Amino acid sequence: APILALPEGSEDFIVYCDASNKGLGAVLIQREKVISYASRQLKIHEKNYTTYNLELGAVVFALKIWRHYLKEREPPLRVRALVMTIGLDLPRQILNAQTEARKPENIEKEDVGGMLVENSRDPKKVRTEKLEPHADGTLCRNSRSWLPCYGDLRTVIMHESHKSKYSIQMD
Numbered sequence: 001a002p003i004l005a006l007p008e009g010s011e012d013f014i015v016y017c018d019a020s021n022k023g024l025g026a027v028l029i030q031r032e033k034v035i036s037y038a039s040r041q042l043k044i045h046e047k048n049y050t051t052y053n054l055e056l057g058a059v060v061f062a063l064k065i066w067r068h069y070l071k072e073r074e075p076p077l078r079v080r081a082l083v084m085t086i087g088l089d090l091p092r093q094i095l096n097a098q099t100e101a102r103k104p105e106n107i108e109k110e111d112v113g114g115m116l117v118e119n120s121r122d123p124k125k126v127r128t129e130k131l132e133p134h135a136d137g138t139l140c141r142n143s144r145s146w147l148p149c150y151g152d153l154r155t156v157i158m159h160e161s162h163k164s165k166y167s168i169q170m171d
Contacts, residue, residue, distance in 0.1 A: 005033050013069055015062045019054035021047065026062030028069065038065050091136040093153055098139050101148035 007013075007030050016027045025039035038061070042049075046057065131139040131146060139146050147154050 004037070005030075005035050007035050007069060013066075015059075015066065017055065017058035017062050019051070019058040021054075024054070024058040024061045026058060026065070028062070028066050035069075036066065038062070091138055094138045094145060094147065095136075097148045097153045098146060 012030050013035075014029045016029065018025050021042070023039055023041045026037065027034055028036045040061065042054075046054070049057065131141055132143075134140045134145065
């Protein structure tokens with residue numbers, strides 16, 4: 001891992017970690033200065049891991065690389081995984097947008113690649129097999145949340161995920 005700045009002492013380190021379906025990444029920070037960063041592609045067997053295990057793998061990856069900076073510390077080590085936190089009402093916002101998008105007056109604008117409408121002859125017949133319900137009530141496609149074009153939900157999520165000064169884009 002390249003060293004971008006020399007550390008000052010052996011305290012105040014923060015490790016930011018992130019994982020995607022393509023790789024793992026981590027940043028070592030001390031007093032708001034990036035000391036080092038590292039990333040790697042996922043191994044073939046890791047591509048089957050759950051998001052939780054990938055995030056945990058990113059933490060293990062970071063701690064292995066920078067253990068010499070972080071070992072034998074008196075205060076506990078703080079490790080933060082970069083998980084987007086917009087607020088507790090995000091699932092409700094997604095559910096509301098999905099409900100609005102599936103209304104007859106909005107469905108033509110929202111139907112991308114035949115995702116919502118069964119066939120063009122009967123636009124009122126909504127397709128259900130491509131969208132699966134998630135535990136929080138929102139609809140998913142291929143195990144990913146469906147974010148409708150309705151409203152400004154996509155803009156909110158993009159803004160929130162990129163406004164952090166430590167945000168990392170792995171894809």
